[in-house]
Amino acid sequence: MTAVDEITPSDRTAGTPVLEATGVTMRFGGLTAVNDVAMSVQEGEIVGLIGPNGAGKTTFFNCLTGMYKPTEGRVRLLGTDLPPKPRAVVNAGMARTFQNIRLFGNMTALENVMVGRYCRTSSMALTSILRGPKFRREERESRERGQELLDFVGLGRSTEHLARNMPYGDQRRLEIARALATDPKLLLLDEPTAGMNPRETQQASDLIFRIRDSGLAVVVIEHDMRFIFNLCDRVLCLVRGEVLVEGTPHEVQSDPRVIEAYIGGAADDEEDEQE
Amino acid sequence: MSIDTDIEEAHDDTERVSLWDRVGRPVAPFAWPLTLAGAVVLGAGCFLSWSYTSDVLGDLSIDFYPGAVQILMIITAVLAVLFALMYRGPLSHLGEWLSSATALRTLGLGSTIFMALVIALIAIQSGGLVNVMPGAWVSFAGAVILLIGSAGLTPRAHRDPLHASLPSWVEILTIVVLLAIVLFGVAYVLGIDDGTVFSLVVLFVGIVCLALARAGFFTWVGVIAQTHRRVLMLGAVAVALLFPFTQGGSDANMSIATQVLIFAATALGLNIVVGLAGLLDLGYIAFLGAGAYVGATMSYSTFATIGWKPPFLVVMLIGGCVSATLGLIIGSPTLRVSGDYLAIVTLAFGEIFRLSMGNLDGQDGPKLTNGPNGIPAIPDLEIGSFNFGETHDVLGITLGRFANYYFALLVLLAFVITVFTRLNNSRIGRGWIAIREDEKAAEAMGVNTFALKLFAFAGGAFLAGLAGTIKAHHDVSVTPDQFIFLESAFLLAAVVLGGMGTVAGVLIGATILKLLPEKLRFVADYRLLIFGLLLVVMMRFRPEGIIASKRRQLEFHEADEELATRIEEVHLVEEQEAKA
Numbered sequence: 001m002t003a004v005d006e007i008t009p010s011d012r013t014a015g016t017p018v019l020e021a022t023g024v025t026m027r028f029g030g031l032t033a034v035n036d037v038a039m040s041v042q043e044g045e046i047v048g049l050i051g052p053n054g055a056g057k058t059t060f061f062n063c064l065t066g067m068y069k070p071t072e073g074r075v076r077l078l079g080t081d082l083p084p085k086p087r088a089v090v091n092a093g094m095a096r097t098f099q100n101i102r103l104f105g106n107m108t109a110l111e112n113v114m115v116g117r118y119c120r121t122s123s124m125a126l127t128s129i130l131r132g133p134k135f136r137r138e139e140r141e142s143r144e145r146g147q148e149l150l151d152f153v154g155l156g157r158s159t160e161h162l163a164r165n166m167p168y169g170d171q172r173r174l175e176i177a178r179a180l181a182t183d184p185k186l187l188l189l190d191e192p193t194a195g196m197n198p199r200e201t202q203q204a205s206d207l208i209f210r211i212r213d214s215g216l217a218v219v220v221i222e223h224d225m226r227f228i229f230n231l232c233d234r235v236l237c238l239v240r241g242e243v244l245v246e247g248t249p250h251e252v253q254s255d256p257r258v259i260e261a262y263i264g265g266a267a268d269d270e271e272d273e274q275e
Numbered sequence: 276m277s278i279d280t281d282i283e284e285a286h287d288d289t290e291r292v293s294l295w296d297r298v299g300r301p302v303a304p305f306a307w308p309l310t311l312a313g314a315v316v317l318g319a320g321c322f323l324s325w326s327y328t329s330d331v332l333g334d335l336s337i338d339f340y341p342g343a344v345q346i347l348m349i350i351t352a353v354l355a356v357l358f359a360l361m362y363r364g365p366l367s368h369l370g371e372w373l374s375s376a377t378a379l380r381t382l383g384l385g386s387t388i389f390m391a392l393v394i395a396l397i398a399i400q401s402g403g404l405v406n407v408m409p410g411a412w413v414s415f416a417g418a419v420i421l422l423i424g425s426a427g428l429t430p431r432a433h434r435d436p437l438h439a440s441l442p443s444w445v446e447i448l449t450i451v452v453l454l455a456i457v458l459f460g461v462a463y464v465l466g467i468d469d470g471t472v473f474s475l476v477v478l479f480v481g482i483v484c485l486a487l488a489r490a491g492f493f494t495w496v497g498v499i500a501q502t503h504r505r506v507l508m509l510g511a512v513a514v515a516l517l518f519p520f521t522q523g524g525s526d527a528n529m530s531i532a533t534q535v536l537i538f539a540a541t542a543l544g545l546n547i548v549v550g551l552a553g554l555l556d557l558g559y560i561a562f563l564g565a566g567a568y569v570g571a572t573m574s575y576s577t578f579a580t581i582g583w584k585p586p587f588l589v590v591m592l593i594g595g596c597v598s599a600t601l602g603l604i605i606g607s608p609t610l611r612v613s614g615d616y617l618a619i620v621t622l623a624f625g626e627i628f629r630l631s632m633g634n635l636d637g638q639d640g641p642k643l644t645n646g647p648n649g650i651p652a653i654p655d656l657e658i659g660s661f662n663f664g665e666t667h668d669v670l671g672i673t674l675g676r677f678a679n680y681y682f683a684l685l686v687l688l689a690f691v692i693t694v695f696t697r698l699n700n701s702r703i704g705r706g707w708i709a710i711r712e713d714e715k716a717a718e719a720m721g722v723n724t725f726a727l728k729l730f731a732f733a734g735g736a737f738l739a740g741l742a743g744t745i746k747a748h749h750d751v752s753v754t755p756d757q758f759i760f761l762e763s764a765f766l767l768a769a770v771v772l773g774g775m776g777t778v779a780g781v782l783i784g785a786t787i788l789k790l791l792p793e794k795l796r797f798v799a800d801y802r803l804l805i806f807g808l809l810l811v812v813m814m815r816f817r818p819e820g821i822i823a824s825k826r827r828q829l830e831f832h833e834a835d836e837e838l839a840t841r842i843e844e845v846h847l848v849e850e851q852e853a854k855a
Contacts, residue, residue, distance in 0.1 A: 135701065
């Protein structure tokens with residue numbers, strides 16, 4: 001907690017933070033996966049979330065996005081409290097990708113992105129059947145926006161390819177495009193470079209910078225330290241469900257506790273990582 | 276797992292090729308003349324008599340006057356000659372597009388099996404091989420020569436039919452000709468009374484379709500069907516409208532046709548639930564039943580229990596709404612479970628519906644359905660002054676009672692198809708498919724999963740309810756035992772067999788499942804066994820169903836840029852049309 005208090009005054013941008021999570025705790029029976037975690041994200045900021053396997057990073061994401069109902073704590077987006085329902089969270093302007101890619105495999109790339117437009121369109125059954133003017137306008141706009149986003153992430157030429165047949169790196173990018181289609185203010189990326197080669201990792205980091213430049217805040221979970229320290233403005237290190245260190249990449253990198261958590265800690269951590 | 280199957284398939288392939296090659300290697304140098312000769316001999320034999328007695332398989336006993344079964348083999352022989360000329364000779368430029376050798380092998384194998392079957396049937400039905408006349412042996416020999424000859428041909432790499440660009444009038448003409456063949460083929464097939472001849476015709480259709488499919492012909496047809504969708508749709512409507520006129524006033528076949536239409540309309544409703552939203556529903560027949568009971572209780576039958584007799588269109592609407600309400604009632608608590616659990620709950624719902632309808636007889640509940648006796652003697656529909664029970668003469672052709680229902684059902688089916696395709700190609704359809712693919716991810720992307728699932732249930736039920744109200748009048752009586760679990764299973768089989776998520780596939784599936792038991796007694800007796808086998812075979816060899824949806828099609832042309840761009844072009848045309 002003290003770490004958060006120290007950081008807050010030194011924020012470069014004033015005003016309400018995009019995301020403000022306080023005291024988020026998630027218990028599964030006797031196991032406390034996330035314990036009293038606080039995080040705030042400012043506009044146009046890229047925040048990294050690191051920590052050994054099993055530290056509760058993804059669980060924390062699930063709490064933020066309403067996939068889990070946190071046992072305690074609250075999540076505020078742009079100053080309003082978020083209910084723990086995924087749909088409400090997306091509507092409010094927070095979108096995510098998944099650690100293990102969860103695309104709609106038997107839909108084309110464009111259709112995948114157009115599903116992301118679902119929450120920003122509203123034509124119901126009757127207009128859809130009668131093909132009313134509203135339906136046609138929304139359909140055209142979703143298609144155009146979808147194509148635009150595919151171009152943005154560099155998949156403009158794979159519009160009609162089935163998601164399941166796309167190369168791994170493209171699937172990761174498609175998932176980002178799908179999340180962007182919901183017009184989020186904050187994008188949560190869960191291990192966006194897992195399984196990528198150095199060139200693809202470089203492309204991914206370029207893409208995240210471009211997303212930031214378009215006015216979004218980004219939170220990234222990642223194990224690739226070089227990637228995260230190049231990319232992020234601020235890094236949180238989560239260990240056993242608690243924030244161990246928070247600070248600039250440089251501070252976190254050189255903090256002995258972080259090094260200990262990763263290397264000096266239990267040997268099983270490393271084994272997990274190799275999996 | 277996937278690696279295992281890959282290896283297995285590769286293994287299968289090499290084995291199959293080597294078998295054909297092993298047979299074909301000795302004849303390879305003169306394979307082409309042999310193939311051509313085989314086809315000619317096969318055709319020539321058909322002009323001689325096949326059987327001594329005239330009462331077997333129609334009449335095959337007259338020289339130079341081929342009977343129905345012989346004409347089938349003549350068609351096969353002509354096709355074989357055409358493919359042989361594509362392999363080498365005047366039509367060889369066509370052979371670049373179509374895989375003629377593969378088609379010839381299929382035709383050779385098929386005609387050999389066919390002829391062997393015919394000879395066996397003649398021998399069995401007329402009491403001995405003595406009655407098989409030389410003509411049959413000639414044709415059989417021709418078929419065997421064709422088989423051996425074609426084995427010696429080398430299948431050539433052919434160009435993908437996707438790249439074929441013919442003048443559009445040729446493409447349109449092809450569509451028209453194919454539709455005409457379908458119309459007269461169906462009329463002809465329905466006219467066959469002899470079960471054995473009917474099965475031979477089915478076998479023949481199977482052989483020809485398989486040969487054309489393996490030659491790549493249907494891929495091309497699929498492409499031109501997509502480019503000329505309007506023509507195809509208009510043509511299909513014309514064929515459907517013209518069909519009753521080919522029946523010469525006979526009600527027997529029209530009654531099968533109307534049953535197919537009712538079944539198809541219901542199956543399309545189920546296709547929304549199963550094919551699009553991916554919810555397994557095993558009690559779907561209840562929604563058809565609800566519509567039927569609404570139609571019956573509000574009819575002018577003396578046994579009808581509701582005094583209010585609104586116009587039929589209002590009754591239809593009420594039937595649909597009652598079904599949809601049932602869908603909502605059953606859906607709202609059960610859609611929280613998924614997969615197998617949902618299947619069990621819906622299965623139970625179907626049974627509950629049937630049992631309650633059997634008990635609402637005034638003793639155990641309100642008097643609504645007359646219990647197990649149902650509501651009999653439902654009079655024919657009368658819309659305006661048009662009575663569906665009377666015959667009408669159009670252009671000198673008499674249209675009977677079932678023809679009237681046929682046209683009404685056709686309108687209903689057109690409505691159902693419109694609703695289905697338009698919902699499918701909308702935000703809602705995409706939401707459904709997203710739910711089917713990954714419900715959690717769909718929810719995380721802001722899709723209102725619960726509402727959409729509920730709407731799939733209610734919408735599908737609404738369509739089934741509409742069909743039910745007509746069914747009540749069509750069937751004359753409505754009883755609970757019309758809505759047993761087996762019917763739900765058949766609806767599901769029609770959807771799976773035809774192709775989940777498609778319209779054409781479900782129509783074909785519904786036709787197969789309703790037509791075969793009507794025409795083939797032995798299928799009627801063993802239909803569960805036969806359809807079960809059919810489903811198992813389909814799951815092994817063509818899990819996507821007879822007609823694959825556009826998405827599934829893409830799965831099989833994995834990295835096919837060309838197909839993708841082609842589809843994209845079609846999309847662009849559609850968009851322009853939508854703007855205009």
